[in-house]
Amino acid sequence: MSPTAKDKDTVKAFWAKIAGKADDIGTDALSRMLVVYPQTKTYFSHWKDLSPGSAPVRKHGQTVMGGVADAVKKIDDVSAGLLSLSELHALTLRVDPANFKILSHNILVVLATMFPTDFTPEVHVSVDKFLAALSRALSEKYR
Amino acid sequence: MVEWTDFERATIADIFSKMKYEVVGPAALSRCLVVYPWTQRYFGNFGNLYNAAAIMGNPMVAKHGTTILHGLDRAVKNMDNIKSEYAELSVLHSEKLHVDPDNFRLLSDCLTIVVAGSLGKEFNGDVQAAFQKFLAVVVNSLGRQYH
Numbered sequence: 001m002s003p004t005a006k007d008k009d010t011v012k013a014f015w016a017k018i019a020g021k022a023d024d025i026g027t028d029a030l031s032r033m034l035v036v037y038p039q040t041k042t043y044f045s046h047w048k049d050l051s052p053g054s055a056p057v058r059k060h061g062q063t064v065m066g067g068v069a070d071a072v073k074k075i076d077d078v079s080a081g082l083l084s085l086s087e088l089h090a091l092t093l094r095v096d097p098a099n100f101k102i103l104s105h106n107i108l109v110v111l112a113t114m115f116p117t118d119f120t121p122e123v124h125v126s127v128d129k130f131l132a133a134l135s136r137a138l139s140e141k142y143r
Numbered sequence: 144m145v146e147w148t149d150f151e152r153a154t155i156a157d158i159f160s161k162m163k164y165e166v167v168g169p170a171a172l173s174r175c176l177v178v179y180p181w182t183q184r185y186f187g188n189f190g191n192l193y194n195a196a197a198i199m200g201n202p203m204v205a206k207h208g209t210t211i212l213h214g215l216d217r218a219v220k221n222m223d224n225i226k227s228e229y230a231e232l233s234v235l236h237s238e239k240l241h242v243d244p245d246n247f248r249l250l251s252d253c254l255t256i257v258v259a260g261s262l263g264k265e266f267n268g269d270v271q272a273a274f275q276k277f278l279a280v281v282v283n284s285l286g287r288q289y290h
Contacts, residue, residue: 031268035272108256109271119256121177122177124174
């Protein structure tokens with residue numbers, strides 16, 4: 001289920017359209033995740049404010065989307081390109097990999113709300129495959 | 144029994160009262176067949192499903208999408224008894240149609256995305272949570288009679 005050459009082109013073209021809104025996408029996806037999947041809040045007990053759009057949520061949304069942007073740039077070898085992020089998630093953060101699927105789903109929902117005409121089924125499948133590859137890359141070093 | 148808050152009941156009633164079934168149903172099913180192509184296994188007699196354009200333009204897919212979406216009406220009308228509402232349909236999907244119940248989850252994810260696309264900003268986190276909870280209960284009920 002790895003992204004094909006066509007998937008990669010689709011992702012790069014779509015990313016070009018949405019990159020300007022990356023921060024908003026990150027904030028919204030993270031906000032939604034914390035509301036719709038409350039168990040994810042367990043990773044952020046050190047934040048003062050977990051409400052949608054709060055300062056820590058905005059800041060972290062930016063961080064996450066920065067990682068996604070980087071992955072798009074390195075789309076031809078996501079695993080190699082994200083080696084240090086992979087080690088971070090595996091050894092330091094130790095986020096249960098099931099949560100990558102959850103955040104990916106929320107990113108897709110946000111893309112649907114913000115780009116209803118551009119987020120066609122073909123774009124959806126390519127982005128979904130890309131996010132799955134990204135999640136796999138982040139889980140590489142777990143065990 | 145599932146506990147529903149007033150907000151959840153109102154949200155579900157609202158979404159479905161404004162629902163354009165003949166648009167959302169076909170969009171959700173065709174998106175599912177494109178994004179999760181293995182789901183096409185159940186539609187061998189639907190004709191041309193060779194690519195996204197064919198799927199999205201396929202009249203049998205459109206008709207079936209509308210049918211499936213109307214199938215949710217029963218749950219909307221009887222949110223306190225979704226499990227018993229779908230007992231028969233669950234048996235049908237298991238014994239006759241032989242559908243892997245994981246497909247219900249895949250379709251409900253696509254439905255969430257289509258509804259998100261049509262409601263835009265209105266589909267905020269609280270609305271999404273209510274909608275996904277509702278679909279999760281339906282999905283669970285449809286899988287319940289499998290053995």
